[in-house]
Structure formats: C-alpha cells, structure tokens
Amino acid sequence: MALLGCGNVGSQVARILLSDADALAARVGARLELTGIAVRNIDAPREADLPRELFTTDAEALTRNADLVIELLGGIEPARSLILTAIEHGAGVISGNKALLAADGPTLYEKADAAGVQLSYEAAVAGAIPILRPIQDSLSGDRITKVMGIVNGTTNYILDQMDSTGASFDDALAEAQRLGYAEADPTADVDGLDAAAKAAILASLSFHTRFPLESVHCEGIRSVSAADISAAQDAGYVIKLLAIAEKLHNDGAEGVSVRVHPTLLPRRHPLAAVRGAFNAVFIEAESAGELMFYGQGAGGTPTASAVLGDLVSAARRIVLGGPARTETTTGHVPVLGIDDVTTSYYIGLDVADQPGVLARIAHLFAEQGVSIETMRQTIHGNGGQLQQATAELRIVTHRASEAALAATVRAVKDLDVINSVTSVLRVEGV
C-alpha cells in the first residue's frame, strides 16, 4: 500500500495507519502494510511524526509496486498519471482529489472499470461526511430528485461571520484568512470553483450520469453584501453558498441542473443551522423523502477518516475477493443550462411610498409571467417629509425561469417609482 502526498490529510492517514494497525487489521482480515510515502521534499516539516525510512521521492516506482494506492497530492499532474499507472498495474485507488475527479473523472472511472479495479473518493466531497457511499449504495433502490450541499467550509465560515457579526465580505474574508480557514489566494473557494467540482461529483453519482465540470453553472460569494445578509435576516432567511443538482421538468426542458450560487434558505431549513466551517448535504429522494448528512468538511484528521473508510473497503476486497464497485452511468439525463432552470427568487426593492406602487409592481410581475409568493413592505420614517417617503419591498416569487426573472427585473427598474433594486437572490427550501 502506497501513500502519495503527505500534507494535511496524508500525514494523518499515515499516522493512523501506523498507530491503529491492529484495529484496522481486525476489520480488514489482514494487516495493511504501508510500503512508502511519496513526497517532493523528504525533509519538509510534517504534522505527524513518521518513520523517515518510509519517505521516497520516487512516486512512480512506489506506485508500480503497490496493490493499493492512496493519492492525496491534489492538483492534476502528477496525480493523474500516477493514478493511471496504479490502475494499469491493477492496484485499487483511493483519492481525495476533487479537482482531478471533476476535471477528468470519466477517463479515470473508465480505465478503472476496464481494469476491474476500484476507484474510491469519499474524501473528495464534504470531508469526513459519509455521502458518496450512501448515495451509491444506500440510495441505490431510490430515485434522488435533488441534492443541495454546503460543501465548502471557507465560504460557509465567511457567510456565517457576515450573518452573525454584520461584517462585510472583505472583512469576513480577511478574518477567515487570519484564522487559516481561507487561503492567501481565496479564488477557488470564494468564486465557487471548489464547490463546483464537488457539485459535479455529487450530481454524477446521484443521477447516474456523468456531468463534466463545464456543465456546472458557478457563481461565488464576492457579490454578497452586508446589505443582502441583513435583508435576508429581516425576511427570515440565511444566505448559504449551495452546490445544487436538481431534476427539473419544465415546459420544453427536462433534465438535471447542476449549479453553485449564493442562496437564500429559510432559517427553519436544516441546512440553515450549519454553522462555521461545517459541511452538510441535503438530499431529496422519491421514496426516502428528505435526508441530511452533516459533519466536518475539511481538516486533516476528519478527511483521513473518509480516506481510511475507503481503504478498509478496498483492502477487504483484496482479501476476500469480489467485484469492484463501479459507477452506474445508465441515467443519460440531459444537462440543463442555467437559462432553463426555474427557482424561486428574492427581490429587494427600494420604492417610493405612494399609493398604488404595490399594485403597479404586482401587475408588472404578472405581465412577465412571474408569480409572487410573498410581498412585504416596510415603510421608512423620513422625519415628516411625506413627499420623499420611501418603502422597502421584499418579494419572494414562485418558481420562475432565469430569463423571465431577468426580464422582470429590467422592467421593474424602468418604473418611475423604483429608487433601486437592492438584491436579486435565488431562494431554495420554500
């Protein structure tokens, strides 16, 4: 058994493999022997105290001689080539590399299937939370209709800080960076790219269809303002960055939408209570109904738990025999572009407080075919100058298409009674 990479997660995997060898042997039915740990620099500092003789810089040779390969390098190369080498040599592969799996998973899955080896990657999505295996195995007799996940701890921490302290995005990001929750270059997290990779993986397993990363519509949280958060609070919502994969049956468009965007959730929704850097995945299935899986989405030791769960299964398979668990891709569900998606929307408007304004706005929404679910008006006192009184209107719509919503917002902006459109955000869980 070879370990490729000895960072945050890899060092904990190695530590547990060595310290918990007896318990793992009892569960597998044979001892797991760690033959080596491939790293770039043998003398780099590690988070766990590991025997120096295990380290090597020759990842290729280590991989060629292993029956199981744990890839925790991250990034595309050399991870991709090493995984392919492992598969060619008939070794089972455990990976936590969501970027690689989202970018080039189909090639890897096909090679693994053809070679009859198992490729497992529970650690790639939502850290310690068992989510991929429950989707693949436990829900294999059900039909998943929707998956919504808080799958990026950094953005959840930032949004949670904004929600609980009223901080701006920039200040919350700076705090997250100071605490080590966000990288110096936070692009992959705050622009939703990390969540998009996980969305592609979740969607592929949930709908038995391969969704390339390019099919994921992705919006990050940079544009979420303190005013958005505060308006959401006033209306009973919380803003979360959600990875969503959803089966939709709209007029003329039937398929699965895979998307990542800031989303309003009612505070009573189970995902709304997921605080700080925790992750959770909410699933709707035809028979099971609503399910939620909650836990730590990152961190060396929690993620190591997921890696070791995959490892025990893969090792048991080597000891006891049996076929590799492969992904079924018989779903062939079409991918819907963002224009074909229908969701509910929250629209915040700053309007003149005049008689008839509500009626005019309601009429305009109706003309555009966008149905209003709730409309709330808060009138701002203005010290008695009645002429300039303004009101804040908060509208939540029923499901509408992106196109219809965009046209409605454009038309609303043209009304003379509208001072400004303060927020337009998608809503789930209503």
Added chain:
Amino acid sequence: MALLGCGNVGSQVARILLSDADALAARVGARLELTGIAVRNIDAPREADLPRELFTTDAEALTRNADLVIELLGGIEPARSLILTAIEHGAGVISGNKALLAADGPTLYEKADAAGVQLSYEAAVAGAIPILRPIQDSLSGDRITKVMGIVNGTTNYILDQMDSTGASFDDALAEAQRLGYAEADPTADVDGLDAAAKAAILASLSFHTRFPLESVHCEGIRSVSAADISAAQDAGYVIKLLAIAEKLHNDGAEGVSVRVHPTLLPRRHPLAAVRGAFNAVFIEAESAGELMFYGQGAGGTPTASAVLGDLVSAARRIVLGGPARTETTTGHVPVLGIDDVTTSYYIGLDVADQPGVLARIAHLFAEQGVSIETMRQTIHGNGGQLQQATAELRIVTHRASEAALAATVRAVKDLDVINSVTSVLRVEGV
C-alpha cells in the same frame, strides 16, 4: 426474490419493485423478479394495488425457493424461522425487523456468516436514514466513541408537542394517537422498548461487539412532565428521548454503556432541531469528529427506500459474486451497567429563599463528589410575605456517576431549606 409481509412497508416495497423495475435492473445488472408475497390473509386491504397472483399464504414454500428473501413481517415468529430457512437455502436476507434482530440477532448473524449469505437490515434503524452502512463501511477506518440517536418518531413527536404547546404527556400522547403517530397500545414506543432495540443494533455495529437487548438500560418518557419541559426551556434545553451508546473510561470501569432515557440537550445541539416524527443519529468518532444523519424514521415509502437499497446491494452480489459483508465482532468491549455510567445531570430544586442556601447546597454537592457546572437561581415574588419566599434553583453538574448523583439527591432532600426536588434529568451535549 420473495417478499414476506405486505403491510405498511411491504406494500410499498412491492409497488416500487414493480413500477421501477427498469431502473432497478440497470443498477443491479439483472432484472429482479418478485416471485411472491407471503401474507396471512390474501384478501386483506393493501396500501398499493398489487397483482393478486403474487400473493400466497405459504410463506415457507415461497422462502425455500427464493435467492433473496425480504422479511417485513415484524415480531419474533414466524419471522425468525423463515429467516433461518432462507439462510439454510443460501438465500440473502433483507429484514427490517428490529425486535427480532435485537432479541436474537447474534444467532441470525452467525448462521448467515456460516452459510456465507448476507443479512442486511438498514430499515431496522431510523427508517429511511442510511445509518448502518455508513457505520459499517464509511467509518470502518475510524473509531466511534459515541452514538446518540433520536430513533423513535412517536416519542419525538410527543416531546416536540409538549415542548411547543406546553401540553401534558397524556394530552400529547392522545393527540399522537389521534393522528396515527402512536399506537392504541403505546408501550413499545413510550416506554423506550423500540428505541432500546435500535440502541442495541447501533451499539453492536459501532463498537464491533454484540450487545444483547438485556444490556440496554431503558427509561421511557411517561415520567416527563410539562413542568420538566418548561424548566428545560427556561434553562435553554430541550428534552429528547435518546438512544445512547458510549465508550466510557471511568475509574475502575471501562467499557460501553448502552442506554435509552429522556435527556436534556442544549438548544444549539444539532439533535435539538430534530422536530416532529423525524429521526436523526449523531455520531462522534476519533478522526471524523461529529457527524449527523437526519431523515424520516418511519412510514411505508421512506422505510421501503432503505429496504430497496439493501436489496440492490444483495442482488448485485448475486449477479457479480463476492463475499457477504459480515459484521466484525472483534471489539470485545465490556458492557457497563447504568451504575457505572457517568453523565451530566440537571437538577431542579424548590428552595427557601434564605441567605446561605446556595452555599449549603454547593457544599453538600462537593461532599458527595459531584461537581457543579452551572447553578442558576430564580427568586419567586410572594406578595411581600418575606418569611415564605422561595427560589427555584437549577443545577447542571459535570459528569457524575449514577450512584453519586442518587446519594446527592437523597442528601439534598434532607436539607431543611429544600421544599422539593422538581426534576432530575440526564444532560448530554454540554
């Protein structure tokens, strides 16, 4: 494939097997043929419209000729004999029968292991929630230290009603019976027996050790009063009936405690938000940290999802070959009796409002070796009659043994300044 029983869950399993045959065949790699449904009365009304020719009253013959047997009869006999017949004939067994598994699981597991057939029972605990397989597979490389579950929907509904409406236990039970959430004879639910069976199953899988039903300490919710609920609310807690399996290292006693009892949980705890008839299982593991699994714990269609997940896995194994997934029972962890358990306690006291009362009580707790975490006093106005002023004291202790706590409560009762001990409840999640 034979189905034994066609009640609430069985009729939905049969319906989905017939209506979703193509999707299931794609996932298994072969068509699943339902050869018959064994029932006591062929003409009884069913919740699904099923072909009459599938029904038989000869469960024994049906079982002998099946390669997979789904047992949804409930109760001990004839379920037990039929499962043994299936195992003897080399058939895989899927069961949702928690009473049987808790009462006589070890015999069944051993027979199944010896015959090399798979016995799966995801549906037996927490309905639709994938929980047994994540414990067995996903967490197989980790060490679970504690499991706490809301695993009985009836009692959660009753406690939730009491919490949200202030109803008494009797009224909330009557309402639950009226709505069909509770049986006419509610004993199995409200006395914690159903939860105890599930606790035994959860503990066995989590600690790789077989815990017989008799090893589960069980207290139901009949004694939970509206006053307890209200006091818990005031102190920031909610009362839940929890099934707990926990590894403890106390002086002189090391092992696993398996117990079911009403428990105070801080309102911020993830389990506190589990409302109505929903179920959830909270797990603490050494590496993974805190995990929670949430969903519908009962109901025909949700529970059918769990049965069908087990069925797809078992059928794949028949198609593709491979060993049965067996339970590891290499843990050999001793069972701790309730007297060896240490937990935090909440104690409500009605005391005389006199100087020095708090000090006397604190001194008495210290003498008994019970450490106080928080102590709050609320003084009741008494219309100016200062002599008879009383105060309510709410004490939450650090972990203490049952024995020390009982001795403390006895000693407290003897103090002249104590009017009454209003509640003594265990606390988790602090």
